[in-house]
Amino acid sequence: MPRLISIMDSKKRDAQIEVDGPVKRAGYRWVDPTGNGVRLQRLVKGTEKTTYDALVERFGSADAVSKGLIEGDPEIDLEQVGRRLAFTSRVYLGPKGNVLYVARVLKVVYGADGSEQSREDFVDVEATVGEELPPIPWTGRLMPVDQVIRRFAFVRKLQLRHVNGLTFDFLYEMAKALEESGKLMYVGAGNKAQQPLIFQTNGTPFRGFLEGRTEGETYRLVLHLSNLEIKAVTAGGEEAEG
Amino acid sequence: MARREIVVSYAGEESAFKFAKVDRAKLYGRKERVILDENGQRCVPAYLTADGAALVPPGGTAHVYVDEAFETIERSLLSAVDDEGKKLETTPSTLGVAQALEPVRAERLLDHLVSSVYQLEAETLGSALQKALADGDLFECRYNYRDGYDPDALFLLQNEEGVFALVARPTGFGFIAREAPPVEETAAGDEADDLDDDLDFSMM
Numbered sequence: 001m002p003r004l005i006s007i008m009d010s011k012k013r014d015a016q017i018e019v020d021g022p023v024k025r026a027g028y029r030w031v032d033p034t035g036n037g038v039r040l041q042r043l044v045k046g047t048e049k050t051t052y053d054a055l056v057e058r059f060g061s062a063d064a065v066s067k068g069l070i071e072g073d074p075e076i077d078l079e080q081v082g083r084r085l086a087f088t089s090r091v092y093l094g095p096k097g098n099v100l101y102v103a104r105v106l107k108v109v110y111g112a113d114g115s116e117q118s119r120e121d122f123v124d125v126e127a128t129v130g131e132e133l134p135p136i137p138w139t140g141r142l143m144p145v146d147q148v149i150r151r152f153a154f155v156r157k158l159q160l161r162h163v164n165g166l167t168f169d170f171l172y173e174m175a176k177a178l179e180e181s182g183k184l185m186y187v188g189a190g191n192k193a194q195q196p197l198i199f200q201t202n203g204t205p206f207r208g209f210l211e212g213r214t215e216g217e218t219y220r221l222v223l224h225l226s227n228l229e230i231k232a233v234t235a236g237g238e239e240a241e242g
Numbered sequence: 243m244a245r246r247e248i249v250v251s252y253a254g255e256e257s258a259f260k261f262a263k264v265d266r267a268k269l270y271g272r273k274e275r276v277i278l279d280e281n282g283q284r285c286v287p288a289y290l291t292a293d294g295a296a297l298v299p300p301g302g303t304a305h306v307y308v309d310e311a312f313e314t315i316e317r318s319l320l321s322a323v324d325d326e327g328k329k330l331e332t333t334p335s336t337l338g339v340a341q342a343l344e345p346v347r348a349e350r351l352l353d354h355l356v357s358s359v360y361q362l363e364a365e366t367l368g369s370a371l372q373k374a375l376a377d378g379d380l381f382e383c384r385y386n387y388r389d390g391y392d393p394d395a396l397f398l399l400q401n402e403e404g405v406f407a408l409v410a411r412p413t414g415f416g417f418i419a420r421e422a423p424p425v426e427e428t429a430a431g432d433e434a435d436d437l438d439d440d441l442d443f444s445m446m
Contacts (some may be wrong), residue, residue, distance in 0.1 A: 023413065026324070028330055030307065037310075038307040040305055041307070041312075044302065044304075047297055048298075048299055080295065083291075085303055086292075087291075088291055089292075090287060092287055094279045095283045095285075100277070104278045104279075105277055107274075108273065112270060112271045117271065119276070145349070146348050149380070150400075154355065154356055155355070155356050159413075162420075165420065215417045217420065220415060220416070222413075227266065228265070231269055
């Protein structure tokens with residue numbers, strides 16, 4: 001879904017333009033043996049009355065729960081199990097399965113070794129990029145492509161698109177300038193581009209690199225976003241699923 | 243047991259790598275949002291149904307495939323088809339099977355979106371590939387972690403930290419003309435916004 005952001009060019013002119021994500025894969029869909037389409041449906045499997053803690057509370061002990069499971073089906077909420085789950089509200093449950101009306105929200109920080117480093121009250125982190133926010137400045141900080149691709153993994157990408165004739169010229173000129181440099185331009189938020197790019201409240205903070213190409217009277221201006229450096233983390237070669 | 247290594251071939255030599263995923267938690271640590279009740283006890287998120295009749299705690303949901311009549315269809319009975327209804331053949335996992343490497347330009351990687359980064363440890367490394375990586379060459383081959391229908395691209399590169407593989411897929415970004423049509427709006431809720439990431443409190 002496209003959205004508007006503000007961006008500045010090398011002449012310090014800013015404009016609102018559209019950004020859009022990568023094209024979705026053509027992909028595939030599932031069909032049943034007769035060739036008819038199927039859909040994935042989320043169902044209720046258990047409720048707050050059928051959790052292990054709730055059963056222990058109900059029966060009095062773990063042994064009594066075992067006996068109860070042999071003699072009946074206390075782990076199945078017959079009124080609810082198999083029900084389609086849609087249009088739900090998010091709530092928080094306390095240790096006894098009670099709905100929470102008053103909550104304290106903490107931010108807990110863990111180190112790379114998994115140990116807890118700190119905990120403090122959670123404070124929202126506001127977006128730094130958006131339609132009504134200051135434009136992403138033109139930094140002029142150019143970096144060689146070969147160097148950047150070896151240092152950062154680009155896990156998000158946005159294509160910048162014009163919204164009218166004026167912004168076509170604006171973006172085309174930016175793409176042309178970057179293409180002629182043969183490099184990527186580092187971009188960040190804030191007057192000095194020192195803040196990370198955050199596109200929504202509490203969203204992922206990214207570093208950004210702008211890349212431009214042109215072909216005749218067309219352009220391609222892409223914002224490459226990274227929150228992961230390409231660095232070694234372990235001495236071994238433990239396999240991990242991708 | 244089949245080999246679970248990334249195996250590539252280049253200049254007539256095979257190279258094999260053990261691999262480990264590189265992620266943010268391993269590099270920088272992580273941040274977590276924790277909800278506490280009035281007694282300082284940790285709480286868990288749950289779903290409340292629209293009629294208020296059920297509270298569904300974590301682990302309280304299941305997913306099944308159903309047809310139009312809401313009959314459950316076993317996963318093993320399903321087939322994958324393309325947009326035109328043509329049945330697709332499974333592409334086997336590439337792990338343990340040598341994939342031909344092709345040298346590519348850096349722009350080729352920029353045209354892809356990275357989904358995973360692997361740190362590689364060579365079990366065997368061909369001399370030609372070793373030299374090319376040290377010289378700064380970039381390579382691409384096909385990658386499928388498990389049997390599937392839609393293989394990814396795998397880019398192989400070396401930096402001062404070691405040899406890495408980047409699993410990626412094409413962005414599909416094209417060149418835009420002055421009279422380009424506006425991007426089509428997707429139906430609400432149909433597809434996730436590309437920037438509508440769930441709450442993330444990770445560090446820079």
